[in-house]
Amino acid sequence: MEYYFNTSLNENFDDVIDKVTDELKKEGFGILTEINVNETLKKKLDVDFKRYQILGACNPPFAHQALEAEDKIGTMLPCNVIVQQKNDSTVEVAAVNPIASMQAVENEKLIEIANQISDKLKRVINQLN
Numbered sequence: 001m002e003y004y005f006n007t008s009l010n011e012n013f014d015d016v017i018d019k020v021t022d023e024l025k026k027e028g029f030g031i032l033t034e035i036n037v038n039e040t041l042k043k044k045l046d047v048d049f050k051r052y053q054i055l056g057a058c059n060p061p062f063a064h065q066a067l068e069a070e071d072k073i074g075t076m077l078p079c080n081v082i083v084q085q086k087n088d089s090t091v092e093v094a095a096v097n098p099i100a101s102m103q104a105v106e107n108e109k110l111i112e113i114a115n116q117i118s119d120k121l122k123r124v125i126n127q128l129n
Helices: 013-026 037-045 062-071 097-104 108-127
Strands: 004-009 030-035 052-058 080-087 091-094
Touching: 004 080, 004 108, 013 030, 013 052, 013 080, 013 091, 013 108, 030 037, 037 052, 062 108, 080 108, 091 108, 097 108
Parallel strands: none
Antiparallel strands: 004 091, 030 052, 052 080, 080 091
C-alpha cells in the first residue's frame, strides 16, 4: 500500500497551490499550516532546494471524531499535502494516505475515519487534473 496519493500538473507552482487549496476546501479541509521548505532550508542551512511546500490540511469534523476515538492521534494530524516543483514545467502534488498511516493504530473507529478521509483526499488529487 502506498503511503501517498499523487498527480503531476504542467502548471505554474503558485497556481497549483491555489488550486489544491480550493479543492481541499470543497472537501471540507482548511489549511492549518504552510511550510515553505525551500525558504526554510535556505534560511537555516543556506541550501538551495527546489520549490517545495507542505500544506497541513484539517477537516475539523473528522479531526474531532479521530481525537474522540484516540486521544494520541493528534501526533498524526493534520493531513499533509505537498506541492513540489519537479522540473521547469511539472509540479507534483501528493497527499498522505491516512489508511496507510493508521495501520499502526489498532482502533476500528479510526479505520472508518481514515477510509472516509482517504476518499476525500483521493478526490482532491483526482480533481486537479
